[in-house]
Amino acid sequence: MTRYSVSVHITPRRGVLDPQGQAVGGALRTLGFAGVRDVHVGRYVIVEADADSEQAARDDVSRMCERLLANPVIEDFEIATVSAK
Amino acid sequence: MTRYSVSVHITPRRGVLDPQGQAVGGALRTLGFAGVRDVHVGRYVIVEADADSEQAARDDVSRMCERLLANPVIEDFEIATVSAK
Amino acid sequence: MTVSARPGDPVITPALVAEHGLTPDEYAKLQDMLGRDPTFTELGIVSALWSEHCSYKHSRPLLRTLPTKAPYVLQGPGENAGVIAIGDGLAVAFKIESHNHPSAVEPYQGAATGVGGILRDVFTMGARPIAMLNSLRFGSLERPRVRYLFGGVVKGIGDYGNCVGIPTVAGEVMFDDSYEGNPLVNAMCVGIMKEDELITAVASGVGNPIIAVGARTGRDGIHGASFASEDLSAASDAKRPRVQVGDPFTEKLLLEASLELIRSGHIVAIQDMGAAGLTSSSAEMAARGDVGVTIDVMKCPVRESGMTPYEILLSESQERMLVVAKKGHEAQVHAILEKWDLTTAVIGEVIAEPVYRVTEGNRVVAEFPGIRLVTDCPTYTPAACESDDIARLRAMDVAGIPPKPEEADASWTLLSLLASPTIASKRWVYRQYDTSVRTNTVIGPGGDAAVVRVRGTNRALALKTDCNGRYCYLDPRMGARIAVAEAARNVACTGGRPMAITNNLNFGNPRRPEIYFQLRECVSGMAEACEALGTPVTGGNVSLYNESPIGAVYPTPVVGMVGLIDDLAHITRSHFQRAGDDIVLLGDSFDEIGGSEYLARVHGVVGGAPPRCDLPAEKALIDALLEAIASGAVRSAHDCAEGGLAVALAECCVMSRDEPLGADVDLNAWPAVPLRAVLFGESQARVVVSTPDAAAVIAAAQRHGVPARKLGTVGGKSLRISLGATQLDCALSRIDDAYHESIARLMAEMPASSTPELVS
């Protein structure tokens, strides 16, 4: 068993209202960042877990996302990185 | 001007209690993911903004993090990716 | 003008018609109304307006039988909310609404957007929301999925109401397997206004502009969109969301802006874009005013590009309103909304021609003969027939069920009932609700009804939702009467005179005769009780098709009661206040354990006839109680409900966790009634009163023909009940723990299948 660190991005689904992203975008423009077009706010989750292989770690975390970490009705997830510790 | 998409990771500072990470870790283990050691939950922010160059986009978003997106008392930030759209 | 099909619209086939929920007869009716075939857009509009949710096609004839009138009713059913006058030139607007199906799919957002919708119904009447209530039903908390739904719904209700800044002050939650796959989430809002600030959603004035206000329109929650996601437009995202996400922040802005707009005199009508969005709000406002309207969907602010008229008309994006402004006042309207950072756009106008017309730029994509669009909707009176199985359950000989060995210790039974999630304190729930914001909450959740003062007067409102679905299942007419009577009793216990109700009829599929029977009987029972208690119905909501693979939910006609306390000095709490006070029971106990929580929890039995609801007795009880309260003789009052007299007494002891007070009572007054029925039977029309002057309370009761007797005295650190050979002595600490901690324990036991806590 090796310890892996797997990071995940969870983001509001396209088409789902993202009021948080809108509010932050508006605030940034008010602060003078005129070039800001769109902002999306999601979660960044790092799971440290023991697994037999990198692939196993990735698969485990995918299942964690499906079952708990992401809300499939309104969110998408994507495994960002997998690294042995 | 080009449209860039810049993504940022904002994570709880080490030493700051992360009850969300703990709760999620506990929940994952109860769901049968026995290998889970540690979980950290942070924010994943995607800023789409117009800028003159990739470097300018990165610099802009760094300043956005310093001013608004992250609170240095409790959070660290890191620019994860910068890409032209 | 001629209507032309849009290039790219699907061809209308019988299958497409069926997918839109229209029967062949309904489709023929539509063709007849138009004198031609409808366009795809028109089909969408009609499918929304003639849906059960918008048209009440299976319930309208029944709803007409409910009493709706009283001198103080300013607005009965038919508007966004009902309105009653409460004196001093003030009025109260209130309404309840369900969000059952959205909450079953996504509990957090489903419940949150339910709260948002009902808030809008109230503030679009011109009233400022001052209190929220809810009524919730779930399956058993032993199951992870149920814990997930329960946790998510409670958090969704809390987060939304808290953020908008409206206290959630009362409600009810019950757990039963019949709700397993189909939880019920009903939210009620109460608002206050001056009588002359009342505004209705009636479009008028040819040439007046129609303005869309608030959030932009997205592709969320498009009616019936699940089937069409690929067909509609190739470019559209196949994963188009069916769940709407709420934005309480925008709602708060919308609330303030709407009230400012209404008070400004620049508008003639305003309505929430709720179910079926732009379509229903515009069609209903036009129909109420019997005027024509024209709307150009291209002028509607959208969130995504490439939206079709069909999508824009049927989107259920949240936090949007439709306003009919006075012609020439557009700039002033715009300025008010701008101040609150809200988007506005003039999207149409009131026209003289009696048509409902939708254009996409210059192309007419839908046109109906105005009012017929709403009035031509068919109504149905399906066959009704009681289910034999249920009739058999009701006839079951529950008295013959032998007690369990553990019941030899009556404290065991009492503690298991107190720990039953249906009876246990809902503190775990309402600790997540801001109850103190706006500083009007005199009595928050935890007692009988909530009490909210009316600022600037010496009055207060008493508010409560109630319904026991199990009673309604076993005997729908009786169960619905009880729902009204119990809500009224709860209101009276706090010193309030019951005034009027709103109701939410949660039922299964009405096309099944046994379900339509339940609906019909429940409406009759509700009508009888409202008649007898003098509480007209000012509005409500019907939610049908609440079924899952295991069957229909219990018939659950939730009652939301508003009462008036006309002197702040009369406000009465539920729990014992002072050691040494006498304990008096108003009302009588009978051998009635049918349908009880005792049978369900201890014996796993749902059967027998529910307790009888004697309406004149309920009325007399309320009058007697209010008279005793007004005379100053009553220190606390709490009615008997689920769990019966023993549970009511225990609740009186520990409801205040800071200052629990024990009691010493003798229940030998009913020798003919079996012991367990005296303790745990759920006979109606009973209230436990504590008083420094038992004689005065009993005298008041006698004047109204209400049986009353002294049961014992308040005091000590335990609840002591003597009944025949039984001597129950249960420490307050054990009662407190069973009552106050059991839901928290169940929720902590194991994580739900997903964590609502992750919602950012």
Next chain:
Amino acid sequence: MKFAIVTFPGSNSDYDAYQAVVEQLGEQAVYVWHKDHDLQGADVVILPGGFSYGDYLRAGAIARFSPIMQEVATHAARGAPVVGFCNGFQIACEAGLLPGALLRNDSLKFVSENVRLRVENANTRFTSEYESGQLITLPIAHGDGRFTADEDTLDRLEGNGQVVFRYVPGAGDADRWWSPNGSARAIAGIINEAGNVLAMMPHPERAVDQLVSSGDGLPLFHSILARVAA
């Protein structure tokens, strides 16, 4: 005396603060819109409770950039009193008027109830009408009330008497620390070093009228009045 109550989009306890000042104290209060640049000559600024900007991103993070916050900062820098309740505490920390930050409650749940507090320092211009060590009951209603700062900051706050209110358990157990939200050292409210900016998670403005509350918030307002009158 004149109180300015800053209304941010999403404020909701601004009304409670207004009613407390006008109805209970009989003093003057004005709502100041967040886009304004004028405190209208107020003596005291109240940053009210609520969910400014929906609490999106972090509670108080966006509100601190509201135009009016420049005037609030100037007002505070002059040594004039600023008091924040609930969201006002979060905004004050985000704006750097006070040290530390307020994070999601450790239970991860919104918590609304009456809590018992101990007045740790009655020698401030906001608490002179209490006694040090006095136990009071105030409502809380927040999801992000976990006060957090590094150990040095916490020690400094304690050493300077800047910890003004602390959560304590129920009756008879006042020496232990206990917190409904996981706050460091059970801190419920703090004051700045200069002694003119106080903020707290509990709601004294909702506890000024016995009919709906304990009334224990009233002395805080009376302290403010007494100080200025003196």
